[in-house]
Amino acid sequence: MPDVQRTVEGGGGDPAAPRPPEPILELRGISKRFGAVQALREVDFDVCRSEVVALVGDNGAGKSTLIKCIAGTHTPDEGRIFFEGDEVKIHTPSDATRLGIETVYQDLALCDNLDVVRNMYLGREAVTTVVPRLVEPLREIDMEERALAVLGDLNVTTIGSVRTKVASLSGGQRQSVAISRAVMWNSKVVLLDEPTAALGVAQTAQVHALIKRLREQGLGVVVISHNIEEVFEVSDRIAVLRLGRRVATFRHDETTPQEVVGAIVGAAGA
Amino acid sequence: MTTTELHGDAHGVLRSAASAGIQRLRQGELGMLPVIVGLIVIWAYFESQVSVYLSARNLSYLVLQIAPIGIVAIGIVLVLLLGEIDLSVGSVAGLCSAVLGVGMVDRGWPWWGAILIMVGVGAAIGAFQGWWFAVVGVPAFVVTLAGFLFWQGAQLRVLGSTGTVNVFEPHIGAIAQSFLPSYWGWILGVGLAALYAVRAWTTYARRAHAELSNEPVGLLAVRTALVAAVAVGSVAVLNSYQGVPTAGVILLGLVIAFSWLTTRTKFGTYVFAIGGNAEAARRAGIKVARIRILVFTLSGFMAAVGGLMFVSRLTAASTQTGAGTFLLESIAAAVIGGTSLFGGRGSVWSALLGALVIGSVSNGLDLQAQPPEIKYMVEGAILLAAVTVDAVARRSRAAAGR
Numbered sequence: 001m002p003d004v005q006r007t008v009e010g011g012g013g014d015p016a017a018p019r020p021p022e023p024i025l026e027l028r029g030i031s032k033r034f035g036a037v038q039a040l041r042e043v044d045f046d047v048c049r050s051e052v053v054a055l056v057g058d059n060g061a062g063k064s065t066l067i068k069c070i071a072g073t074h075t076p077d078e079g080r081i082f083f084e085g086d087e088v089k090i091h092t093p094s095d096a097t098r099l100g101i102e103t104v105y106q107d108l109a110l111c112d113n114l115d116v117v118r119n120m121y122l123g124r125e126a127v128t129t130v131v132p133r134l135v136e137p138l139r140e141i142d143m144e145e146r147a148l149a150v151l152g153d154l155n156v157t158t159i160g161s162v163r164t165k166v167a168s169l170s171g172g173q174r175q176s177v178a179i180s181r182a183v184m185w186n187s188k189v190v191l192l193d194e195p196t197a198a199l200g201v202a203q204t205a206q207v208h209a210l211i212k213r214l215r216e217q218g219l220g221v222v223v224i225s226h227n228i229e230e231v232f233e234v235s236d237r238i239a240v241l242r243l244g245r246r247v248a249t250f251r252h253d254e255t256t257p258q259e260v261v262g263a264i265v266g267a268a269g270a
Numbered sequence: 271m272t273t274t275e276l277h278g279d280a281h282g283v284l285r286s287a288a289s290a291g292i293q294r295l296r297q298g299e300l301g302m303l304p305v306i307v308g309l310i311v312i313w314a315y316f317e318s319q320v321s322v323y324l325s326a327r328n329l330s331y332l333v334l335q336i337a338p339i340g341i342v343a344i345g346i347v348l349v350l351l352l353g354e355i356d357l358s359v360g361s362v363a364g365l366c367s368a369v370l371g372v373g374m375v376d377r378g379w380p381w382w383g384a385i386l387i388m389v390g391v392g393a394a395i396g397a398f399q400g401w402w403f404a405v406v407g408v409p410a411f412v413v414t415l416a417g418f419l420f421w422q423g424a425q426l427r428v429l430g431s432t433g434t435v436n437v438f439e440p441h442i443g444a445i446a447q448s449f450l451p452s453y454w455g456w457i458l459g460v461g462l463a464a465l466y467a468v469r470a471w472t473t474y475a476r477r478a479h480a481e482l483s484n485e486p487v488g489l490l491a492v493r494t495a496l497v498a499a500v501a502v503g504s505v506a507v508l509n510s511y512q513g514v515p516t517a518g519v520i521l522l523g524l525v526i527a528f529s530w531l532t533t534r535t536k537f538g539t540y541v542f543a544i545g546g547n548a549e550a551a552r553r554a555g556i557k558v559a560r561i562r563i564l565v566f567t568l569s570g571f572m573a574a575v576g577g578l579m580f581v582s583r584l585t586a587a588s589t590q591t592g593a594g595t596f597l598l599e600s601i602a603a604a605v606i607g608g609t610s611l612f613g614g615r616g617s618v619w620s621a622l623l624g625a626l627v628i629g630s631v632s633n634g635l636d637l638q639a640q641p642p643e644i645k646y647m648v649e650g651a652i653l654l655a656a657v658t659v660d661a662v663a664r665r666s667r668a669a670a671g672r
Contacts, residue, residue: 123554
C-alpha cells in the first residue's frame, strides 16, 4: 500500500492528543431532493485542514450532488453547513468562493476559447480602475506573471505558453490548469470531481502529486473518485455514499480496498 | 536583450515573423486574414472591370454606404460572440428612425433630444428582449424573431399613413453627409497610427521587462507599419476627394471602442467566456444573465445608431428604413468578417471588414449596372465562402489541438 505521510503535517498541533483535528468544513444532516428523487438523505461529512478525503460511491450515490451543495451550485433542502466552526449558508457559487471553497468539476468548467491566463482568472480578473465601472482595463501582464508563478509553484511545467487557448491543451494540462486555478485564491477547501477520470498514467501521477502538494499547503481536499487504487493512493479518509446516505467512513490505513468496495455496493455486513 | 534582436539582420527578423504567422495559420487561427485577402481580390476584380472603382470619390461613397450596416453589425458581433442571434436589429433601426423623424417633425423635438430618445428606445428594446431571453428563458432566436415582426409593426404605426417623414435638419444631416476638413483627417490618420504604434511597442517593452514571452519583433514591426500605411493611406485617398466622411469616423470610433471593450475588459472576457462555455462562466461566478441582457441592450443601441445613420443619409425616415435585406446583410457582415455563429470566437473588427466586403461588392455591381438579382446571388455566394473558410479552419484547428 502506498505510504501516505500523514504524520508530517503541522496541523495536528499536540501530538500526544488522540488527534481531534478541528474540521474546516462540516456538513450535518444534508438532504436534497430533485422531484421524486431523494439524492441525499441526512448526510454528515467533514474535512480537516491538511487532509484529503475521498468521496466514493456508485453512480447515482449522490457524490456530485453533495459536492454541488458544498460548492453552492445546489442549495440543500435540509441540513447545516459549518465552515471554520461557524454556521454558513451557501446559496451561490460565489458564496462558496468567498469562504475559500473552490471546486474543480468533472467537465473541468474551462472555456476552450480562452487562453490559460483568462481561464485561471475567470470571474476574478485584475483591473486598473481609470474611471470606476466604465474604464477598467485588465492588468494583462500582472495576471500573466501570477499565472506563471502559480503554475510554477505547483510544478505544472508542461504548458508551453500561458497564452495558448485551452482548446489546444491535453487532458492532463487542462486538469492542471483547472486545479491551479482553484488553489490560487488562498482557498482553504478544494473539491475535485473525478480529477483523473480521463487521464493517462503519467498525467494521473502528475495530478496525484498535485493533490499531495495541496495537502502539504494546508488545504482540505475532497476527491470524488471511482478508482479505488487512487483513493488509497491520495486520501487520508474515505467516505462512502450509497443511495444518498453516507454508509461508512474509513481511515485509509485501517481498511482494505475490499471493505471499501463492499460498502459501496452494499455487500458488507456492516 | 531585445536590442540584439532589433539589430539582427532583417532577413532573420522577417523569417521569424513569417514562421510565427505560419504557425498560427496551421492552428487554424486565421483571424481576419481571409476577409482581408477577399477584400483585396474583390477590389482588384472590380478595378479591372470598372476603372473608377478605386477612385477617391467612389471609395468615399463606399464609406458612407457601409456606415449603417457596419454599425449595426458591431452589435451583431457582440451577440454572436455570446453564441446568440438578434434578428430584430433591422426593425429596431427602422422603429427608432421613425421615432426620431416623427418626434422632430410632428412634435418639434430638438435634434439632440430626438437622438437621445432614439438611442434610448433602441437600448430599452434591446434590454427588454435580452431580459426575456436571459431571465424568462425563451431562446433569443424566437424572442428577436418576434421582435423583428413586432417592432416593424410599431415602425409602420409610428410613421402613420404617409409612410415617410422627411427630416431636413442640418445637425442630423451632417452626421452622414459631412466630411472632416483635410487637416483634421491628417491629424486623425497620423494620430491613430501613432497611438497604435506607441501602444504596441510599450506593451512589447513591458512584457519584455516582465520577462514574459513576446511576439517576434519582426511581426510587431510589420504590424505597426501596415496599420500606419492603412491609416495614412486611407486619409490621403479620402482627402483627395472631399475629406474623411464623418460617418466613417463614427463607424471607426465605435469599432475601436467596442474592440477595446471586448478584448481588454472584464465585460468582454465574460462575453467570450459565456459564448465559449456558459456553464463554466456561471460556475466562475459570472452573472451570466446580466451580461446577456447588457449585450442585447448594446445590440439595440447600435441598431438605433445605425437607424440614425440611415435617416441622416437619406434625410428621411420611411417604412423602408431598416427593412429589406438590411438585417441579413448586417448578420452576413459579422460572419463574413470572421465571427463565428457558434459563439466565443470573433472580433468587432469583423463588423467593419464584413461590411466593407458587402459594400464593395454591392457598390461594384451597381457600377457595372448589374440588376439586384445578381447582387443577391453574389452576396449569398460570398457568405457561403466565408463560412466555409471558417469551418475548414475550425477542422484544421481541431486536428492541431490535443
